[in-house]
Amino acid sequence: MSLLLRFWPGSIAIQKPQTRLSPRFFDPSQRYTPCKSSWNFCSCLKPNQQNRAHFKSSSVPRDSPLSGMEDALMGYLFGKKRATDVAHMVWKHVVQKGDTVVDATCGNGYDTLAMLKLVAHGSNKGFVYALDIQKDALDMTSSWLDKSLDPTEKQLIKLFNICHSKMEEVIPTNASVRLVAFNLGYLPGGDKEIITRSETTLLALEAAKRILMPGGLISIVVYVGHPGGWEELKSIEAFAARLSTEDWICCKLQMLNRPSAPMPIFLFKR
Ligand SMILES: C[S@@+](CC[C@H](N)C(=O)[O-])C[C@H]1O[C@@H](n2cnc3c(N)ncnc32)[C@H](O)[C@@H]1O
Numbered sequence: 001m002s003l004l005l006r007f008w009p010g011s012i013a014i015q016k017p018q019t020r021l022s023p024r025f026f027d028p029s030q031r032y033t034p035c036k037s038s039w040n041f042c043s044c045l046k047p048n049q050q051n052r053a054h055f056k057s058s059s060v061p062r063d064s065p066l067s068g069m070e071d072a073l074m075g076y077l078f079g080k081k082r083a084t085d086v087a088h089m090v091w092k093h094v095v096q097k098g099d100t101v102v103d104a105t106c107g108n109g110y111d112t113l114a115m116l117k118l119v120a121h122g123s124n125k126g127f128v129y130a131l132d133i134q135k136d137a138l139d140m141t142s143s144w145l146d147k148s149l150d151p152t153e154k155q156l157i158k159l160f161n162i163c164h165s166k167m168e169e170v171i172p173t174n175a176s177v178r179l180v181a182f183n184l185g186y187l188p189g190g191d192k193e194i195i196t197r198s199e200t201t202l203l204a205l206e207a208a209k210r211i212l213m214p215g216g217l218i219s220i221v222v223y224v225g226h227p228g229g230w231e232e233l234k235s236i237e238a239f240a241a242r243l244s245t246e247d248w249i250c251c252k253l254q255m256l257n258r259p260s261a262p263m264p265i266f267l268f269k270r
Pocket residue numbers: 104105106107108109110111112131132133134137162163164165183184185186187188194195196197200201
């Protein structure tokens with residue numbers, strides 16, 4: 001099984017794994033095989049003006065576990081998808097129906113809803129723990145969920161007006177948590193003075209590390225365009241750099257010529 005993202009002068013190719021992906025599909029111990037043009041799953045895009053203007057959808061089959069991933073990554077690389085779109089797509093490859101997941105910064109509730117869709121299905125009743133320090137944010141999330149879900153589904157979401165550094169106080173100790181997601185910064189449309197801060201973000205990351213099950217993911221979207229954003233990014237990078245390579249796979253996506261663009265960061269626990 002392998003995922004291949006190769007950069008050749010003038011072409012980009014993603015190779016689909018041969019079999020169903022497990023949450024641990026980013027196993028670096030696997031040997032990557034070269035992309036062959038005869039494979040259905042490879043697409044090559046020339047980075048010329050035409051391809052950028054008419055970004056083509058993927059050649060990955062719809063029922064593939066990678067379906068959507070190629071679009072999200074290529075869209076991000078060509079400036080057509082947001083960091084949050086990439087994050088949502090990565091979640092899909094990790095989270096399973098019935099899982100317990102945590103939205104550490106629920107804000108307006110868009111991420112919370114996306115998570116619920118991943119964990120809830122039929123009798124597989126997963127749970128989303130959604131936290132925010134702002135009561136306004138929880139109200140926004142609650143009304144967005146009322147509009148988007150039926151009452152039974154909404155019951156699977158537990159809202160807490162609490163700092164994410166205290167997540168262990170509200171998440172049951174016996175819960176196996178597959179995903180803890182942070183979408184940092186301030187509440188869009190809200191008070192821009194109320195932002196996530198390095199100190200509590202780091203405490204929350206430590207807590208996330210403790211509650212995350214093997215095969216789980218800490219997903220972070222970092223914004224650096226506001227005061228304190230760069231400092232927060234640097235402390236997250238330092239946190240990630242200290243995680244052992246035996247137990248964690250850590251990566252960041254960054255636009256080199258758009259230094260203020262949001263950055264998705266993924267910390268996979270082996
Ligand atoms: C970018 S917004 C989140 C957007 C949200 N995930 C969505 O889908 O709409 C960041 C949120 O983090 C919240 N926040 C800031 N500091 C926090 C903390 N220490 N604990 C929990 N939430 C916090 C803010 O109140 C704000 O609502």
